[in-house]
Amino acid sequence: MPELPEVETVAAALRCHLPGRRVAGVAVRCEKLRRPMPVKALQNLVNEAICGVRRRAKYLLIDMNDGQTLVIHLGMSGTLRLDAAGENAERHDHLDLELDNGKILRFRDPRKFGLVMVVKPNEQGEIKELGELAPEPLSGDFTTDYFYDLSRKRTTAVKNFIMDQRRVVGVGNIYASESLFRARIRPTTAVGKLGKERCQRLVTVIKKVLAEAIATGGTTISDFYGVDGSEGAFARELQVYGRTGKPCVKCGQPIKKLTIGGRSAFYCPQCQK
DNA sequence: CAAGATTCCTGGTGGC
């Protein structure tokens, strides 16, 4: 589910509800995520005021007045929603943040690939616990030159490269296939072999696809929903993802599927070289 | 150091 546009959609929604609220209570029902849930640190958030909501790559950052930040990664199946006061938790609702207006911010994650941390960012707002992340794709730091220089002499498939969060952040399996189709580049192409022009096409298209997906509220395939339970509309815009055997929207050739780096890749053999 | 395989976990689906 959640790639950059989905996380941004959630962040934008939470920005309308969380800042200015205080944490009134915390409930942890399952501690076993990708890393154990930091129960003590979470309980220490009680009575803290929330001052902002940010996103970095696919991480959601909820900033507290005292300088701490609650970091949430949705993994593959995580969702956050805002429940009305008194609403019962359901299966796989692992964490509740009760707010001072009674509403409950709920983290659900059936596959438990998600991540919850409480950290202290440095003065610039950077969080070392997030590791080495590439620049934000929608920022001015993500440029053709950046991409071109970083990819020289790399033999890995371009699809793997754009899904590697140390090189490009926010692009997951869906937007990788979609971006490559729009850039007319085969997912298997060695990234180091791409000339400057094709690098530029890809960088431009990644920005465009992510921005469009944000504008339409993200992609709902099976388990992405907005904070209010709504579905994202970008699923209608998908041109290759999940369309194996169906005609290419541009040339009519059947879309092909293959496995690269253990993940499925979708492409048009005619349009993508 | 790069690139590929493996692993965490549960739920939905498609085939028989």
Next chain:
DNA sequence: TGCCACCAGGAATCTT
């Protein structure tokens, strides 16, 4: 209908 193998949008960790 029931059972089961297989697949899933992520990313850290290990091996080669």
